[in-house]
Amino acid sequence: MGDLVAEFEAERQRLTAVAYRMLGSRSEAEDAVQETWLRYASALADPATRAGIRQLPAWLTTTCSRICLDVLRSARVRREAYPGQWLPEPFVTPLDPADGFAPDPAERAVRADQVGTALLVVLERLSPEQRVAFVLHDVFAVPFGRIAEVLGTTDVAARQLASRARRAVDAPQAPRHTAGPAEQRRVVQAFVAATQSGELDDLLKLLAPDVVLVGDGGGHFPAGRHPIVGADKVGRFTLGLFGQAGRYGPGLRGRPVLVDGVLGLLLETEFRDGRPLRLVSALAVHDGRVTGIFNQLNPDKVRDVPPLGPSDTWPPRW
Incomplete structure (x- = not known):
């Protein structure tokens, strides 16, 4: 367990940065990272399972991103009722x-x-899938193959989602x-x-x-x-x-x-x-x-x- 904790803690700061860009909420990002830890500890406590994961940072990013995607989908409903x-x-x-x-x-x-903050505000206008694709690829350089895994879609569809998001971010009316x-x-x-x-x-x-x-x-x-x-x-x-x-x-x-x-x-x-x-x-x-x-x-x-x-x-x- 000590090794599991050390491996995870080495990635915590990066995972928090990924989750914050996706969610726009520090507390929600920390919750997503904590949930990632729980899934990590549960899945990887078995040495045989751990040996099958060749790139731990990529596995953690994928897991954390999927959690964030679920949060984003539910957050859209909550934010529609937000005062102001x-x-x-x-x-x-x-x-x-x-x-x-x-x-x-x-x-x-x-x-x-x-x-x-300017980019985070623009990201709020995107669909959850567009936001995840954009943040992972354009901010953290995650390849589209892995983004497709997160979104449960194809590489081509993941590219299209990121492209649509990029157009919204680069729109003339968006604060630069x-x-x-x-x-x-x-x-x-x-x-x-x-x-x-x-x-x-x-x-x-x-x-x-x-x-x-x-x-x-x-x-x-x-x-x-x-x-x-x-x-x-x-x-x-x-x-x-x-x-x-x-x-x-x-x-x-x-x-x-x-x-x-x-x-x-x-x-x-x-x-x-x-x-x-x-x-x-x-x-x-x-x-x-x-x-x-x-x-x-x-x-x-x-x-x-x-x-x-x-x-x-x-x-x-x-």
Whole structure:
């Protein structure tokens, strides 16, 4: 059993990354990986069965993906009844001041497969089968033969599913995120400065004409039932949001963080009725402008995000 645990733990981080990309929920991804472990321990405790599996990482990926596919099929029904707009649970990690993103080579390798909130939002528009095919092939380079096994279909059908998903991801109206670390930092710093100045013209210079803003309050806080689209509308809404936050309770505090591997902001304040309000804001950046703003303020989805400290202020320290 000790060997089984060690072999599985060596794959846990990768499996969690696969499941999170498919499910858009950290808790559901962890549950899927735990179920994978249970199936692994049950199937492979027999040495003869274990000897028949020549590529354990591939077997675990296939098993985990099948579990995720079942979850996705049931999740579509649940999310249709979700109050307001739905965003994935943010995967928030600290921002290292030395290089802006990752504190060490091992952590950089882990974050190399992180794709940002913008892509996760687009993936929500896909069918479960399309999403699984796209994530496995385009994000984790799993061959179509194995994807076909996961989906119970042919190689040709798996290719078609991934191709349809790719067209949706690359659609002109989908928020694009192509900026590297330096460009992200420059744009996000300017974005924060523009919200501080309160000048709409300053903010409009940073917003793409077709920028989209999505807020997920989960029914706990008002966040709008539909996305806000267009630079002028998003700019006015954003200035109003930050202006209101600054007037609530003790004021606004914040810190730059990584949200799904992309530079974003963690903010804390009080709502107008005195309730604590935590907001994780993920920004998509392309060609020097913000193409998407994704505000997660559902307390059920940010409860595991590390809280701000007493030294965190607004504007944040970089």
